[in-house]
Amino acid sequence: xxxxxxxxxxxxxGLIGSSIALAARRQGLVDTISIATxxxxxxxxxxxxxxxxxxxxxxxxxxxxxxxxxxCAPVGAYEGIARAIAPALPSGAILSDVGSVKAHVVKVVxxxxxxxxxxxxxxxxxxxxxxxxxxxxxxLFANRWCVLTPVEGTDPVQTEKLxxxxxxxxxxxxxxxxxxHDMVLAITSHIPHLIAYNIVGTVADLETATKSEVxxxxxxxxxxxxxxxxxxxxxxxxxxxxxxxxxxEMLGRFSxxxxxLQRHVRTGDGAALxxxxxxTRAIRRSIIDAGQETAAPDFGRPHDTPPEPEPVPLxxxxxxxxxx
Amino acid sequence: xxxxxxxxxxxxxGLIGSSIALAARRQGLVDTISIATxxxxxxxxxxxxxxxxxxxxxxxxxxxxxxxxxxCAPVGAYEGIARAIAPALPSGAILSDVGSVKAHVVKVVxxxxxxxxxxxxxxxxxxxxxxxxxxxxxxLFANRWCVLTPVEGTDPVQTEKLxxxxxxxxxxxxxxxxxxHDMVLAITSHIPHLIAYNIVGTVADLETATKSEVxxxxxxxxxxxxxxxxxxxxxxxxxxxxxxxxxxEMLGRFSxxxxxLQRHVRTGDGAALxxxxxxTRAIRRSIIDAGQETAAPDFGRPHDTPPEPEPVPLxxxxxxxxxx
Numbered sequence: 001x002x003x004x005x006x007x008x009x010x011x012x013x014g015l016i017g018s019s020i021a022l023a024a025r026r027q028g029l030v031d032t033i034s035i036a037t038x039x040x041x042x043x044x045x046x047x048x049x050x051x052x053x054x055x056x057x058x059x060x061x062x063x064x065x066x067x068x069x070x071x072c073a074p075v076g077a078y079e080g081i082a083r084a085i086a087p088a089l090p091s092g093a094i095l096s097d098v099g100s101v102k103a104h105v106v107k108v109v110x111x112x113x114x115x116x117x118x119x120x121x122x123x124x125x126x127x128x129x130x131x132x133x134x135x136x137x138x139x140l141f142a143n144r145w146c147v148l149t150p151v152e153g154t155d156p157v158q159t160e161k162l163x164x165x166x167x168x169x170x171x172x173x174x175x176x177x178x179x180x181h182d183m184v185l186a187i188t189s190h191i192p193h194l195i196a197y198n199i200v201g202t203v204a205d206l207e208t209a210t211k212s213e214v215x216x217x218x219x220x221x222x223x224x225x226x227x228x229x230x231x232x233x234x235x236x237x238x239x240x241x242x243x244x245x246x247x248x249e250m251l252g253r254f255s256x257x258x259x260x261l262q263r264h265v266r267t268g269d270g271a272a273l274x275x276x277x278x279x280t281r282a283i284r285r286s287i288i289d290a291g292q293e294t295a296a297p298d299f300g301r302p303h304d305t306p307p308e309p310e311p312v313p314l315x316x317x318x319x320x321x322x323x324x
Numbered sequence: 325x326x327x328x329x330x331x332x333x334x335x336x337x338g339l340i341g342s343s344i345a346l347a348a349r350r351q352g353l354v355d356t357i358s359i360a361t362x363x364x365x366x367x368x369x370x371x372x373x374x375x376x377x378x379x380x381x382x383x384x385x386x387x388x389x390x391x392x393x394x395x396c397a398p399v400g401a402y403e404g405i406a407r408a409i410a411p412a413l414p415s416g417a418i419l420s421d422v423g424s425v426k427a428h429v430v431k432v433v434x435x436x437x438x439x440x441x442x443x444x445x446x447x448x449x450x451x452x453x454x455x456x457x458x459x460x461x462x463x464l465f466a467n468r469w470c471v472l473t474p475v476e477g478t479d480p481v482q483t484e485k486l487x488x489x490x491x492x493x494x495x496x497x498x499x500x501x502x503x504x505h506d507m508v509l510a511i512t513s514h515i516p517h518l519i520a521y522n523i524v525g526t527v528a529d530l531e532t533a534t535k536s537e538v539x540x541x542x543x544x545x546x547x548x549x550x551x552x553x554x555x556x557x558x559x560x561x562x563x564x565x566x567x568x569x570x571x572x573e574m575l576g577r578f579s580x581x582x583x584x585l586q587r588h589v590r591t592g593d594g595a596a597l598x599x600x601x602x603x604t605r606a607i608r609r610s611i612i613d614a615g616q617e618t619a620a621p622d623f624g625r626p627h628d629t630p631p632e633p634e635p636v637p638l639x640x641x642x643x644x645x646x647x648x
Contacts, residue, residue: 100544125544129608144543174540184537187527189544194585195519196545200604202574202581203511213508216498218611219468220424220449220513221520224548226608226617233601240589240597250526251586255579257526261518262575265564273564277557280524284453284550287542293550 002029003164009034009066011059011081012073013046014232015127016098018136020070021051023169026138036062038073046133060088068165070122071097071109076238078105082112091116094158098124100185100235102149102178104242110151118158120150123181124171125189129230142170143291149178186246190239191254194247196228197236326352327488333358333390335383335405336397337370338556339451340422342460344394345375347493350462360386362397370457384412392489394446395421395433400562402429406436415440418482422448424509424559426473426502428566434475442482444474447505448495449513453554466494467615473502510570514563515578518571520552521560 008030010017017035024030035052036059037043047055056062063069063085071078078097089095095117099105105121113119126144128135146166150159163173203214203222214222240247264272287293332354334341341359348354359376360383361367371379380386387393387409395402402421413419419441423429429445437443450468452459470490474483487497527538527546538546564571588596611617 125541127544145541147541184534184541185544187530187534188538188541188546192523192545192549194589195523195582197601197604198582198585199516199519199578200607201585201600202578204603204607205577205581206511210508210511214512215607215610215614217449217469217471217508217512218614218617220451220509221516221552222512223608223611223617224552225516226604226611228545228548229601229604230608231601231605233598233605236601237594237598241592241594244589244592247589248586251582251589253529254523254526255582257529258519258522258575258579261522261525262572265518265568265571265575268565268568270561270565274557274561276525277521277553277555277560279528280521280550280553281555281557283524283528283539284547284554286539287547287550290539290542293542293547 003161003168004028005030005068005165007032007034007066007068009036009063009069010052011036011062011069011071011085012077013037013042013051013133014072015131015135015140016124017070017072018046018049018051018133019126019138019140020072020098020136020169022136022138023141024165027168029165029168030068034062034064034066038077042133049133051133051136059085063088063090063093065090067093068162069093069095071095071099074234074238075099075101075105075242076234079108079112082109086112086114089114089117094118094120094162096120096122096148096162098122100189100239101243102147102181104182106149106151106178118150118154120148120154120159120162121178122149122162122166123147123185124166125185126171127231129227131232139170141166144171146171146173147181148173148175149181150175182243183246183249186243186250190243190247191250193228193231193236194240194251195254196225199225200229327485327492328352329354329392329489331356331358331390331392333360333386333393334376335360335386335393335395335409336401337361337366337375337457338396338455339459339464340448341394341396342370342373342375342457343450343462343464344396344422344460344493346460346462347465348489351492353489353492354392358386358390362401366457373457375457375460383409387412387414387417389414391417392486393417393419395419395423398558398562399423399425399429399566400558403432403436406433410436410438413438413441418442418444418486420444420446420472420486422446424513424563425567426471426505428506430473430475430502442474442478444472444478444483444486445502446473446486446490447471447509448490449509450495451555453551455556463494465490468495470495470497471505472497472499473505474499506567507570507573510567510574514567514571515574517552517555517560518564518575519578520549523549524553 008024013035021033033052034054035046036056043055059081095113097105102121124141124146126140166173332348337359345357357376358378359370360380367379383405419437421429426445448465448470450464490497
């Protein structure tokens with residue numbers, strides 16, 4: 001018995017929404033897909049990509065007759081969307097989302113969910129630094145985790161049906177409390193992004209001459225941070241506005257640890273530095289072993305081909321001495 | 325006219341040393357390669373890999389008759405190596421290195437360099453998170469920058485010969501003052517690594533249950549930091565011990581900026597956050613345009629294949645209702 005929905009409504013059609021459309025279609029999980037988004041240009045782009053079966057600027061229209069509705073718009077837009085679609089959500093439907101914060105989503109969407117609709121917020125922990133409908137691809141969720149945070153009182157059969165949907169697209173699924181999700185994600189994602197944004201910002205403030213050198217020499221570590229700092233600005237604005245407390249808590253810990261590290265540098269404590277760097281190396285091994293990262297060196301980045309060796313002349317054109 | 329050396333002596337044979345051996349051989353830049361390293365096991369490994377033509381535990385023996393000597397050992401070992409090889413360095417030879425700091429190298433090696441030997445410290449800005457003789461590959465330097473910091477009074481013909489050697493292995497070459505190198509590298513490399521080590525350390529200190537969740541959900545940003553924090557602990561210990569002042573200066577700037585960002589989060593200043601994240605996105609574009617990074621999404625990481633779609637049964641086994 002495989003999971004199946006008659007009509008999937010996607011409200012928002014960026015990287016995640018378009019990837020869901022492609023993966024759900026490929027795996028045969030839905031009969032029909034309706035797509036709604038706010039901007040006409042985006043809707044046209046989705047139409048040209050053939051991501052859905054129907055397209056509309058009206059979210060309430062999109063959810064008519066849907067048995068699965070997934071909010072894929074910026075979290076900052078959720079409250080307005082929830083208010084608009086509430087009267088049109090069919091009884092028995094599952095309402096979910098893909099936002100990177102969960103307690104806030106429960107708080108702003110929950111009050112609008114009609115009785116008879118199962119509200120199961122979700123967060124697929126997957127993505128690239130690209131945005132928009134053309135960025136999506138069906139393999140995005142394969143072997144990645146999806147966290148579901150069903151609200152209290154939700155029918156477990158509905159939660160399991162949504163879990164099966166995500167598994168069929170390749171994800172592993174875990175269910176947890178929304179506040180716990182937000183704390184773990186503050187550590188694994190929100191603080192790393194804040195730090196990356198900060199380093200890149202510190203560099204952006206340098207004098208132009210130094211900045212161009214930094215860009216030239218960025219293969220030495222800096223460029224890995226720039227990928228994270230190239231993420232969607234609106235999405236990240238909303239994350240820091242809505243997961244404030246957990247972010248500030250983890251930022252405090254990070255800053256305490258950084259002061260301690262600074263002291264080791266200032267006092268020249270080589271033993272403490274080496275011990276710290278050895279300990280952290282093991283964490284990466286755990287991540288590779290947990291299947292969450294490639295073991296290929298340098299992330300598996302492609303490497304350039306070196307130049308062809310210059311041919312050695314058979315006859316010396318000038319007498320004596322080495323070639324310069 | 326192509327660059328050529330009769331005998332290249334590599335003192336140390338880790339990722340960089342082994343990559344030089346492979347690239348120089350492939351490009352036909354040297355007649356013979358002698359390899360010296362401190363530990364017998366490492367020397368055996370280099371021998372088994374066929375990286376050189378002669379192998380010895382004695383650095384002074386390795387440099388006999390060499391016209392190019394490159395120190396590829398940890399920077400912390402340089403002073404002892406310089407003292408040992410000084411009496412054996414042939415007049416007319418070029419002495420260089422690959423260390424990630426340059427002012428310190430000039431300070432501790434410089435006094436031992438005999439008259440008649442050209443001292444041209446160098447730093448190829450390339451690497452992966454792996455270490456040791458088996459980690460090397462000839463394409464490592466292709467399209468990467470190599471910075472040379474010749475000491476005052478060095479024969480420019482010798483500096484240019486070394487530059488040509490690096491270009492023949494695929495690098496772009498730039499020459500600059502040692503102190504300026506150290507400041508730029510503090511920003512592009514040393515601080516990013518310190519920050520990455522710190523985040524990973526903060527995570528390593530979490531309670532075991534939370535830590536295993538962090539590892540599970542690491543695809544959300546954290547894992548990109550763990551690659552940087554998997555770098556060679558000894559190399560990094562030496563970098564922070566020897567580039568202390570520039571590191572502390574840049575760390576100060578980073579911390580000031582982080583406090584400002586923290587305030588935007590605390591006060592919920594969405595406009596300031598979004599503006600910051602938009603500005604930093606442009607930096608990545610510059611790095612890609614400068615040819616220092618792949619434009620492929622997610623660094624070009626390979627993606628998993630999603631599961632095969634489940635076949636739809638032709639005959640319903642049970643009457644009515646959807647499949648769960």
